[in-house]
Amino acid sequence: MTKSFSCKDVGIDCTWSTTHESEEAIMSMAKEHVSLVHKEIELSPENYCKFKSLIREADKPRKRVSKDSKKVA
Numbered sequence: 717m718t719k720s721f722s723c724k725d726v727g728i729d730c731t732w733s734t735t736h737e738s739e740e741a742i743m744s745m746a747k748e749h750v751s752l753v754h755k756e757i758e759l760s761p762e763n764y765c766k767f768k769s770l771i772r773e774a775d776k777p778r779k780r781v782s783k784d785s786k787k788v789a
C-alpha cells in the first residue's frame with residue numbers, strides 16, 4: 717500500500733510531498749526536508765508523532781465509471 721505525506725497535511729504552507737510504501741522511509745524523508753527547509757519547526761518527539769499520524773494512504777487510482785452504465789441495451 718502506497719502511503720503519502722505532504723507538508724500541507726501538517727498545516728505547513730509548502731507544496732512538498734512524498735510517497736512511499738514504507739512509513740519509515742517517508743519519515744526519514746520528511747525529517748530531512750523539515751530540517752533543511754523548515755528550520756523553524758522543531759522535530760520534537762511530539763511533532764514526530766504528529767507527522768507520523770498524518771501519513772495517509774495515497775489515493776488509489778479510480779476506476780472509470782462507465783457513462784453507459786444506465787443504458788441497458
Ligand SMILES: [Zn+2]
Nearest residue numbers: 723730732753
Ligand atoms: Zn515543506
